[in-house]
Amino acid sequence: MSMHVNREQTEKVPLMTTGTAVLFAAAAGLAIGNLYWAQPLLAMIADDFGVPVSSGGFLVTATQIGYALGIFFFVPLGDAVSRRTLVGITMGVTSMALLLCAWAPGFSMLAMALGLLGLVTVAGQILLPMAGDLAAADDRGRIVGIVTSGITGGMVFARFISGFVADGIGWPGLYIGAAVINAIVTVIMMRVLPHEKRRASLSYPRLLWDVFGAVKRNPKSLQLLTYTGLGFGISFNIFWTVLTYVLAEAPYHYSPLQIGLVSLTSLVGAIAGIGIGRLQDKGYGHTALGVSFALSAAILALAAYVHNSIIAILIVAAVFALAIQGICVLVQSELFALSDTERSRLNTALVVSNFIFAAGGSLLSTWLWNHGGWPMAVGGASLASFVGLVLWWLWHKK
Structure with a gap:
């Protein structure tokens, strides 16, 4: 069911049903899961590029640094701009970043692509406070619990699934598959997320500060x-x-x-x-x-x-x-x-x-x-x- 409503409506009528919260949880879990596809595959990736297994740690570091920067520079925008637009942009660019990971011609390029992936796969941390906004005050804890559980589940399943999938189609195939799934979920979320009006009247630098x-x-x-x-x-x-x-x-x-x-x-x-x-x-x-x-x-x-x-x-x-x-x-x-x-x-x-x-x-x-x-x-x-x-x-x- 589409939820294309304006901000005045969202202030009067909570829009977070259990079904919508589960969809938010799935999208948030997918976003956070993108950070963890590579962790069980570090030895496989290092072997493919002919580098020491210990070098795999650089891939994890690049992803984590990118994610920390993405959280700081993008998530605060959720208080100022349309979160529907923000989620759409970050999830769309995430699909492209996943493809860059799959097609990286060398180890250094893969590290850069993973850094970009970490930077943009922040939709989960945009959706979580949005769920809190859209939930009724006496139901907010339950709704936040559902979405938070989706984030936790995404972290666990990404590590678990990546090993199985990569054994069959290789790690590049895993990233291509993840890109396709992210693109599909992006389209779904664009049909579900409500339209919102601008809220905070702060410049971007002031918003970050x-x-x-x-x-x-x-x-x-x-x-x-x-x-x-x-x-x-x-x-x-x-x-x-x-x-x-x-x-x-x-x-x-x-x-x-x-x-x-x-x-x-x-x-x-x-x-x-x-x-x-x-x-x-x-x-x-x-x-x-x-x-x-x-x-x-x-x-x-x-x-x-x-x-x-x-x-x-x-x-x-x-x-x-x-x-x-x-x-x-x-x-x-x-x-x-x-x-x-x-x-x-x-x-x-x-x-x-x-x-x-x-x-x-x-x-x-x-x-x-x-x-x-x-x-x-x-x-x-x-x-x-x-x-x-x-x-x-x-x-x-x-």
Whole structure:
């Protein structure tokens, strides 16, 4: 059903049904998934271009840098221009960037193409605050939970699917297929997204600078950024990075495909995220956030003693995914409730903050692993979640 309505209508009648939210989730998941197609294929790509496997890390770095820049330079525009137009442009250019990746004649050109891909595949972070705008106030947590779950699912499925597809048609074929799918989804979203009038009357440079202004005008946002930074940025990145090391060594010696299967436990969190959003709508969001931090800290502490059992690892990963999804959904819902007119700028601050914390988490994971192996690494991840719990308690008492 088409939703070609103007902004006045969207202010009176919420347009986010469950079906529309699922479509938003699928488009957002596809956009974020574009960042992860290459990760399981680094060895294959390096071999094709005749470069050392260790050089594959440059491809990941190029993609991440491009994405961070895209978030900062494009997502704030969602508070000023038509998000329908912005989504259409970014998704359309994303299809072209995917084709450039497929046709890259050399390793350096592929790195540049992946950097461009990261720069433009930001539609998910435009759609998420848009979903918050279009949802009814008493249903916003559920809607945000659905779209956030789509983003999480996109991250997981892209890593998992790419290995299967690339084995059959090669990694260039994978990128061509992704380009076609992105183009189809772009057409669908253009038929579904509502027309909107210009909102913020700020110049582009002022709009970018006002990302910091939006945080300053909403002091609670700093607390929320800290929560996801500790939970998702540090705990999540440490756990999944060192788990890859554990599964690749004795007694498991898992292949990348088998490790990808283990990562599917993250879908537990993605599915649960839909229900978690309802807690925010019913006024239990703050309490649920504390429970999520406590659960994360506890299950990670337990993980230090169970890494020799794959069944135990799967249970730990599933429970941890539930805890982290709780933190992300509840923080995102509360962040969008702070302002009706600055959601894209606040979301930009959140994603950039998560990226900074994630970079720190990646560095910590290597240091902790080298100095104390799995027990020390998951202990550090548990400590980060425990710090989040302490801060939640202290800020709640004020």
